[in-house]
Amino acid sequence: MTTFSFLSSRSRAAAATAALGLVLAGATAATAASPADSPFADAKPVGYAAVNASGQNGTTGGAGGTTVTVSNASDLLKYAQSSSAYVINVSGTITLSGMNKVASNKTIVGVGSNATITGGGLNLSTVQNVIIRNLTFTNAADDSINLQESTHHVWIDHNNFTNGHDGLVDIKRGSDYVTVSWNRFYNHDKTMLLGHSDDNSSQDLGHLRVSYHHNWFQGTTQRHPRVRFADPVHVYNNYYDGVGSYGVASTMNAGVLVEGNYFKNVKNPTVIQTGDSDEGRLVERNNVYSGSGSPQTKGSVGNPGSYYSYTLDSAANIPSIVSAGAGVGKL
Numbered sequence: 001m002t003t004f005s006f007l008s009s010r011s012r013a014a015a016a017t018a019a020l021g022l023v024l025a026g027a028t029a030a031t032a033a034s035p036a037d038s039p040f041a042d043a044k045p046v047g048y049a050a051v052n053a054s055g056q057n058g059t060t061g062g063a064g065g066t067t068v069t070v071s072n073a074s075d076l077l078k079y080a081q082s083s084s085a086y087v088i089n090v091s092g093t094i095t096l097s098g099m100n101k102v103a104s105n106k107t108i109v110g111v112g113s114n115a116t117i118t119g120g121g122l123n124l125s126t127v128q129n130v131i132i133r134n135l136t137f138t139n140a141a142d143d144s145i146n147l148q149e150s151t152h153h154v155w156i157d158h159n160n161f162t163n164g165h166d167g168l169v170d171i172k173r174g175s176d177y178v179t180v181s182w183n184r185f186y187n188h189d190k191t192m193l194l195g196h197s198d199d200n201s202s203q204d205l206g207h208l209r210v211s212y213h214h215n216w217f218q219g220t221t222q223r224h225p226r227v228r229f230a231d232p233v234h235v236y237n238n239y240y241d242g243v244g245s246y247g248v249a250s251t252m253n254a255g256v257l258v259e260g261n262y263f264k265n266v267k268n269p270t271v272i273q274t275g276d277s278d279e280g281r282l283v284e285r286n287n288v289y290s291g292s293g294s295p296q297t298k299g300s301v302g303n304p305g306s307y308y309s310y311t312l313d314s315a316a317n318i319p320s321i322v323s324a325g326a327g328v329g330k331l
Contacts, residue, residue, distance in 0.1 A: 013317040016324035040182060040214075040325025045155040047211025047234065049179035051307050054128070059153040059179070061107030061131030062087040069111070070094070080106055080122075090135060096120025099142050103127055110134035113329030117144075121164075124175075125149045133157045134328050140164040148173040148196075150207070158182045160327045161191075167223070172196035176207040184327035186218040195228025198252055198277050204229040211304065213237050214313075216326040221245045227280060231255030232302030237313050239322040240264065246271045250280030255301030258284045262318035263292040270295040288315040 044050060049059040065085025070076045071092045077100055079086045085105040093116040100120055102108070104127040110116075116136040124130055126149045137144035137159060144164045147154060152175060161168040161183060168185055170193040171178055185191050192212075195204050208230030214237050217224050221244040227233050233256045240247045240261065246268035250256040256270075263269040269292050273279045281299035289295070304310075313321055324330075 013314075013320055016317070016320040038325075038331060040321075041158065041331045042181070045157070045179040046181065046310055047179035047213060047304075047308060048177045048209045049153055049155040049211070051177055051209075053177055054152050056128050056153045056177070059129055059131060059155045059177075061085075061129060061155070062105055063107065065105065076108075077101075080108060090115045090117070092116070093118060097141070099123040099146060101125070102130055105129050107131040107133070108135070110136070110328060115328070121145060123148075124151045124154060127151050128153050131155045131157070132159065134159065134331055136160040136162075136328055137164070137168070138162050140166070143167045143170050145169045147171045147175040147178065150174040150176070152176040152178075154178045156180045156183065158326070158328060158330055159184075161185045162187050164188060166190060167193050170194075171208065171210055171225075172204070173200065174203045174207045176209050178210045180210065180212045180215065182214045182322075182326045182330070184216045184218065185220050185224075186216075187220070189221040191217065191220045191223045192225040193223055194225045194230055194233065195252065195254070198228065201229055201252070208233070209307070210234070211236075211308075211310075213310075214322055214326060215239070216322045217241060217243055217247075219244075222249075222274075224248055226251070226274065227254040227256050228252040228277065229254055231281070232257055232304050234304035234310075236260045236310070237315075237318055237322070238262075239318050239326075240266050240269065241319075242266075246274065248282070249274045250282040250298075251275075251277035252280060253278065254280040255299075256280065256282045257301050257304060258282060258287065258295070260286050260312045260315045260318070262288045262290070262315050262322075264290045264319065266292040268293055268296075270297065272296045272298045286312070286315055288318070 067087040
């Protein structure tokens, strides 16, 4: 298995510069790029969601199922909770309340750059093979997206998350094989939890394999992510932009590889203990720390490259690449 290469940095950096030029000229990268030619839109997940495991070959969502377009909560939940495979195109703003079940074999994707889910969240519990893309999640009363109870093979990509009242993307209780990529997280406190609690080792050990890449954390406070028990967790090519408390936390003997990220004005880029949790293990390499404190590290961690291949962009280029490519309207 090839672990990583640095080959894509130049092309993505050039694309980011071109996107900025379009913005200055009065156009946007979203209108200029189609799904086929956007340098920031992966045709399929990279990372753990691409791994063949647990009886699932990668993550394909509702591919092969019926495609529907929804613009209200009733229709969204009808198709999202169906036992059949669906590609669900979300148009406009949909208001939900509470946490709402999503069944297996679903793709939920926003139309254009304004598709929004507000007020409530999506709950993936004991399901598999789900893709969530190109949606803005805001003002959730609980979590925006919650994965639990051995849910596996989920791809969360090119979304905006802001102003929720608990976690934005929480992954816990034995969930596995997940990729969180190219999302924009902003103006929020507890961003992403990985691992339910300090006393949940029996369910979480040997699971919680998650890749976090090319995400933009902008004015958030903590948990980017906050990890318990999992090893190896892969945090690479993310842009930490004015994070208030800490970037990445590894606790309860978790093993986290943090590589190729850019930390700008982050007092504590990585920590190996937080709250009442025991220390975790964390390895950092090839990161940039601009106006930031020193990273905390400890021990050794597993090798994500033994599960999947990936391309590592140069950390120096991450601010331009991620700010141009992360979030909605970039497919």
